[in-house]
Every structure is written in C-alpha cells, then in structure tokens.
Amino acid sequence: MQALTAQGVAAPFDRAEWFALLAETGLVPLIAMAGDGAETAALALTEAGGRITPLRNWYSFTWRELAPAGPAGERLLVAIARQLKQRGWRVTLEPVPGEDGSADRLARAFRAAGWQVAVEPCDINHILPVKGRSFADYWDSRPGPLRTTLKRKAKKVETEILTRFDAQVWADYEAIYAASWKPAEDQPAMLRAFAEAEGAAGRLRLGVARADGVAVAAQVWTVENSIAYIHKLAHLESHKNLSAGTTLTAALFEHVIDTDRVALVDFGTGDQSYKADWMEEVRERFRIDCLAPARPQSWAPLAKRWLRRAVG
Known part of the structure; x- marks a missing residue:
C-alpha cells in the first residue's frame, strides 16, 4: 500500500x-x-x-x-x-x-x-505550531506555574534523550508505565516493535529521567516530516514530588524544537487539562x-x- x-x-x-x-x-x-x-x-x-x-x-x-x-x-x-x-x-x-x-x-x-x-x-487534538521560535522563546510564553515548577525541580533529576532504541531504557519505560496511574498497555509488544522500527529509521525520541540513578519518568516521541508526535508518557507516582515528568517533557520539547527544528508538536487525542499548558491550538x-x-x-x-x- x-x-x-x-x-x-x-x-x-x-x-x-x-x-x-x-x-x-x-x-x-x-x-x-x-x-x-x-x-x-x-x-x-x-x-x-x-x-x-x-x-x-x-x-x-x-x-x-x-x-x-x-x-x-x-x-x-x-x-x-x-x-x-x-x-x-x-x-x-x-x-x-x-x-x-x-x-x-x-x-x-x-x-x-x-x-x-x-x-x-x-x-x-492538542498541537503546538512552533512558528520558527526557539525553545527559549516558546518557554517564555508558558504559564507561570509551569515555568516555576521547572525552575524549582529541574536539578532534582537527570534527563537523557535517545534517538535510537535501547532495550534497557525501554525496560525502564515499561516498568514506570506499569507502576504509574496509566491504564494497562493494550498491546505492549506492538508498541515496542513500533519503537524499535522508529529507532532504526532515526525517528525515535526516547526520553528518560533519573533520580539518584533510578528511572522515574519516561516518554516515547517520534519525529517525522517536521512534526514531533508525543506517543506515551509516564512517571512514578512514588516520585511525584520531583515533577520529573515536567522536567522530561521540557527537555524533549527543547530537543525537537532546537535540534530537530520541527514545525509542529502533536499531543495526540484527548482533552486532558495538562495538555493546554504545553500546547497552543486545538x-x-x-x-x-x-x-x-x-x-x-x-x-x-x-x-x-x-x-x-x-x-x-
């Protein structure tokens, strides 16, 4: 086809x-x-x-x-x-x-x-048209509480963004997701196969945040034709006070805007309230x-x- x-x-x-x-x-x-x-x-x-x-x-x-x-x-x-x-x-x-x-x-x-x-x-569908902005310009336009959270919590975790598939990081993602507030994965094998293929094609952006060496948040994005797609995100409720998900999301936004230079970020379907903090159009x-x-x-x-x- x-x-x-x-x-x-x-x-x-x-x-x-x-x-x-x-x-x-x-x-x-x-x-x-x-x-x-x-x-x-x-x-x-x-x-x-x-x-x-x-x-x-x-x-x-x-x-x-x-x-x-x-x-x-x-x-x-x-x-x-x-x-x-x-x-x-x-x-x-x-x-x-x-x-x-x-x-x-x-x-x-x-x-x-x-x-x-x-x-x-x-x-x-929540989206962010980048409109040629740098991440710094975009971040300056975010809600004050979001920017304050990142300023206070960013140093509490270390973030890593991979552009290839990594089995250990994927295992960390699966463990975090299983322990998060999210519903059980419907087809975890399919999602892994997708991530592996996207990694081989250079489209995967696999992010993980660690606190004292422990993976506490993970996200799965891809980049294609100047669009960044946010597929999955999860964090450990046991480490919610670290706001690791916020720090990791900001790191991925910075990567796709300043390094990949995407024109659009697509947050998928659903009207979850937190998406409005990051995105600008529906x-x-x-x-x-x-x-x-x-x-x-x-x-x-x-x-x-x-x-x-x-x-x-």
Whole structure:
C-alpha cells in the first residue's frame, strides 16, 4: 500500500508498516483499493458482522484515506465506497482529521456512492505550531506555574534523550508505565516493535529521567516530516514530588524544537487539562458514520438519526 494521503505527506499512522503491526495484534485487515492505472487509492479497514471500521487501535492519533489529491483521488474514493456496499451495511470512520480536508473528502465520497452519511466531532487534538521560535522563546510564553515548577525541580533529576532504541531504557519505560496511574498497555509488544522500527529509521525520541540513578519518568516521541508526535508518557507516582515528568517533557520539547527544528508538536487525542499548558491550538477529530439505506440493518439507526435531526 504505497498511496499517500491527500496532502502528500505520510504520518506514522499512514504507513503500511503501521497497518502490519496492527494486523499482528489480531485485527483482520480489509484493504479496500481502487485504481485507474496511473493512480491508486486505499482505505485500511477491518470488519465484523457487516460493520466496517478503520484498521486502528488506541495508539493511532488519526485515521484517514490513502489517496492522491485532486479529481482522480475523489473518483477512486467514490469507487471504493461503492465497493464497500457489497461488504457491509455500516461504515464508521474515526478519528478523521478535518484540517487536511479528509473528513469532508470522505463524507463526499460516501454520499456520492449512495450511503447516508452523518459527520460529527468525536475527539480533539492538542498541537503546538512552533512558528520558527526557539525553545527559549516558546518557554517564555508558558504559564507561570509551569515555568516555576521547572525552575524549582529541574536539578532534582537527570534527563537523557535517545534517538535510537535501547532495550534497557525501554525496560525502564515499561516498568514506570506499569507502576504509574496509566491504564494497562493494550498491546505492549506492538508498541515496542513500533519503537524499535522508529529507532532504526532515526525517528525515535526516547526520553528518560533519573533520580539518584533510578528511572522515574519516561516518554516515547517520534519525529517525522517536521512534526514531533508525543506517543506515551509516564512517571512514578512514588516520585511525584520531583515533577520529573515536567522536567522530561521540557527537555524533549527543547530537543525537537532546537535540534530537530520541527514545525509542529502533536499531543495526540484527548482533552486532558495538562495538555493546554504545553500546547497552543486545538483541532477537531471527526466520526463519519455511513449507513447503507437498502440494508434492513440500517433502518433502525437511520430512523434514530432522522428523529434526532427532527428534534434538534
């Protein structure tokens, strides 16, 4: 699957290697494709009981079409949407970005193919457009309490940022995560395989903070196409007083801004309050729910949808 997204730039969650990792977790891929000889488009999906959903899991920040920009891509997406009417009665696509036109594009394609389509926000994405700033300039704009915390606590831990995979540091990350407030990892083997591959490609930024030689916070970032992605972060609750997570996050921001010179930092999905201290803008993520009106299974959800519209 070599198709690019509409903007012509691949992200971690658009690559064939990512979908292969997902398949290894037990998801069964349904790769819907269409081509006209010169161009190819694809949707990476999975299906169960006539319901078709994206090939993704909770590690995926986004899901979107893999199709060229322009009229050719539009035609191919409509062709794929028509094909899917033979495979299922409901297609629910999420979390789809809107800023690159993906949500509008997919909704148009499925409507043109005869599906009844509803689009609604389903999540948000916190981002930091760097806008050419240095880390020092960026840091000066952070909330006072955050800057004060770093000033008071930074010397209590030592930070290290690796641009390659390290088995011992990864073991430290897993131990910290297991002892943190975070829910249990859904697919730890997949995350490790992803980190190993990103390390081999030079895209991994693996950070660890230590206090008296003990790893107390760890984070997993990647950098690609001038974007830094914050995948995972955790700290030991037993050492919460050190604010090691804050110190490590600041060190990683400094690295990706001043060394990698990224244009954007992406904090993934979710509206956790702490993200607003670090990020400056919010983007919506959308759910595109498509029902095949000729299928009896669609009639009840279609009636509910029309009722909600009538009441609203």
